[in-house]
Amino acid sequence: MARTMQTPLTIPVPVLRLPRGPDGLSRGFAPDGRRAPLMPEGPEAPGSAVVRDSRESQEQQARAALRERYLRSLLAMVGHQVSFTLHEGVHVTAHFGATDLDVANFYVSQLQTPIGVQAEALLRCSDIIAYSFKP
Amino acid sequence: MAMRQTPLTCSGHTRPVVDLAFSGITPYGYFLISACKDGKPMLRQGDTGDWIGTFLGHKGAVWGATLNKDATKAATAAADFTAKVWDAVSGDELMTLAHKHIVKTVDFTQDSNYLLTGGQDKLLRIYDLNKPEAEPKEISGHTSGIKKALWCSEDKQILSADDKTVRLWDHATMTEVKSLTFNMSVSSMEYIPEGEILVITYGRSIAFHSAVSLDPIKSFEAPATINSASLHPEKEFLVAGGEDFKLYKYDYNSGEELESYKGHFGPIHCVRFSPDGELYASGSEDGTLRLWQTVVGKTYGLWKCVLPEDSGELAKPKISFPETTEEELEEIASENSDSIYSSTPEVKA
Numbered sequence: 001m002a003r004t005m006q007t008p009l010t011i012p013v014p015v016l017r018l019p020r021g022p023d024g025l026s027r028g029f030a031p032d033g034r035r036a037p038l039m040p041e042g043p044e045a046p047g048s049a050v051v052r053d054s055r056e057s058q059e060q061q062a063r064a065a066l067r068e069r070y071l072r073s074l075l076a077m078v079g080h081q082v083s084f085t086l087h088e089g090v091h092v093t094a095h096f097g098a099t100d101l102d103v104a105n106f107y108v109s110q111l112q113t114p115i116g117v118q119a120e121a122l123l124r125c126s127d128i129i130a131y132s133f134k135p
Numbered sequence: 136m137a138m139r140q141t142p143l144t145c146s147g148h149t150r151p152v153v154d155l156a157f158s159g160i161t162p163y164g165y166f167l168i169s170a171c172k173d174g175k176p177m178l179r180q181g182d183t184g185d186w187i188g189t190f191l192g193h194k195g196a197v198w199g200a201t202l203n204k205d206a207t208k209a210a211t212a213a214a215d216f217t218a219k220v221w222d223a224v225s226g227d228e229l230m231t232l233a234h235k236h237i238v239k240t241v242d243f244t245q246d247s248n249y250l251l252t253g254g255q256d257k258l259l260r261i262y263d264l265n266k267p268e269a270e271p272k273e274i275s276g277h278t279s280g281i282k283k284a285l286w287c288s289e290d291k292q293i294l295s296a297d298d299k300t301v302r303l304w305d306h307a308t309m310t311e312v313k314s315l316t317f318n319m320s321v322s323s324m325e326y327i328p329e330g331e332i333l334v335i336t337y338g339r340s341i342a343f344h345s346a347v348s349l350d351p352i353k354s355f356e357a358p359a360t361i362n363s364a365s366l367h368p369e370k371e372f373l374v375a376g377g378e379d380f381k382l383y384k385y386d387y388n389s390g391e392e393l394e395s396y397k398g399h400f401g402p403i404h405c406v407r408f409s410p411d412g413e414l415y416a417s418g419s420e421d422g423t424l425r426l427w428q429t430v431v432g433k434t435y436g437l438w439k440c441v442l443p444e445d446s447g448e449l450a451k452p453k454i455s456f457p458e459t460t461e462e463e464l465e466e467i468a469s470e471n472s473d474s475i476y477s478s479t480p481e482v483k484a
Contacts, residue, residue, distance in 0.1 A: 010139035013428065016437045019184030022147045022177070028188025029178075029226035035163050069162045076160050076411075135160060 082133040138432035142398045145184040145424040149173045152418030153404045154199045157181055158206035160410050168209055169424050170200035176211050181409055182436040184426050188226040199240040203247040210250055212238035218252045230267050240283045244290040253281030274309050283324045287346045296324045313349045323363040336361045341375050355390045357383055363405045368412040376403030376417050
């Protein structure tokens with residue numbers, strides 16, 4: 001009997017969507033894009049859409065932009081050494097692994113504490129006063 | 136269940152993609168620029184491949200493109216005998232630097248104060264971007280057209296490759312320090328600052344040299360002519376692509392071929408790891424860029440890992456995606472045809 005080649009059944013990695021392509025209308029670099037200045041600078045250029053954002057929606061945009069930056073800072077922290085300042089003057093360092101959905105806990109490894117090195121640990125964010133790292 | 140690589144195709148270019156570069160990691164993520172023979176280099180979000188904008192202005196094929204570290208500036212090298220510097224936030228052209236022949240390569244210093252260019256006129260030029268009207272400093276010595284020029288050793292030295300040589304120059308004295316000669320055409324060069332490693336491809340070889348001494352470290356042979364290779368930031372893997380349209384992934388330490396991926400419909404001209412090493416991008420003669428996961432199945436960017444317990448049909452994500460039809464998802468999945476059991480792509484109307 002012929003021996004058929006066995007390949008393990010594989011599932012393609014699911015994707016949320018395809019990358020967005022050019023809009024075909026403009027050269028892009030949307031003025032309301034993520035890197036655009038949040039507040040309009042001086043008189044608006046002729047031809048640009050004059051949208052009087054209410055103060056609330058401007059604030060919401062600012063909040064969204066700041067949150068995105070914060071989440072990206074967490075992403076940039078993965079795998080790096082982070083110094084944490086905890087209550088009562090305690091300082092620890094660890095390799096940052098991940099945070100949970102609500103940023104309530106940080107999963108770290110090689111946590112260097114005053115009483116020794118913990119291979120894996122969960123740091124409660126409510127215990128953290130400040131943290132810093134070098135990307 | 137083992138997971139199969141799903142490459143993400145970035146469309147938009149109408150001609151071959153000949154060069155691509157990532158920025159560093161910025162507070163807004165990282166970015167990707169692609170150089171294309173259609174003369175319209177594009178900026179994309181690095182982790183998703185989403186198009187951000189197209190730099191319009193060149194009147195010929197763009198051969199080289201780069202971003203500065205914080206992705207605030209872009210530079211491009213083109214067949215219209217100019218290199219251009221762009222504002223990468225607004226897309227506006229900032230400077231046009233006239234050359235005497237096709238420009239092939241551009242590179243910013245770490246502080247974005249200087250731009251290095253090289254091209255068919257065989258000269259390396261250093262432009263002070265704070266004094267755009269000043270004449271550039273020129274370094275001569277190459278005997279054939281320069282294909283790639285890079286700053287190295289904290290911008291104190293310059294590495295340049297022409298058809299058969301790779302040369303190391305001292306920036307301060309503008310003189311040649313060392314050179315390597317090959318008996319085959321050098322197709323690409325990549326510089327890794329951490330560890331001062333130089334990745335050179337020629338023929339079917341992928342070679343690693345010290346960027347400081349140019350001494351060889353190791354080299355691997357691929358099954359086909361390689362046009363570009365990239366070393367993972369943590370130096371665990373390297374990826375390479377070339378004339379057989381496939382991408383190869385190797386273990387850097389052992390040289391073992393770990394994976395090969397089909398997907399492009401033409402030779403691969405450039406391949407680069409992202410600055411966080413989570414994905415790599417490839418540019419091809421087929422006019423597309425594709426993004427590939429380093430760790431297949433990890434949730435990152437547009438890739439979303441689904442655990443086996445969550446759903447009965449793993450190939451179809453649970454949440455509804457108005458932008459993506461089921462046919463398109465099947466087509467994405469079946470492009471990598473290494474598995475015997477890949478589904479037949481449905482014919483699109």
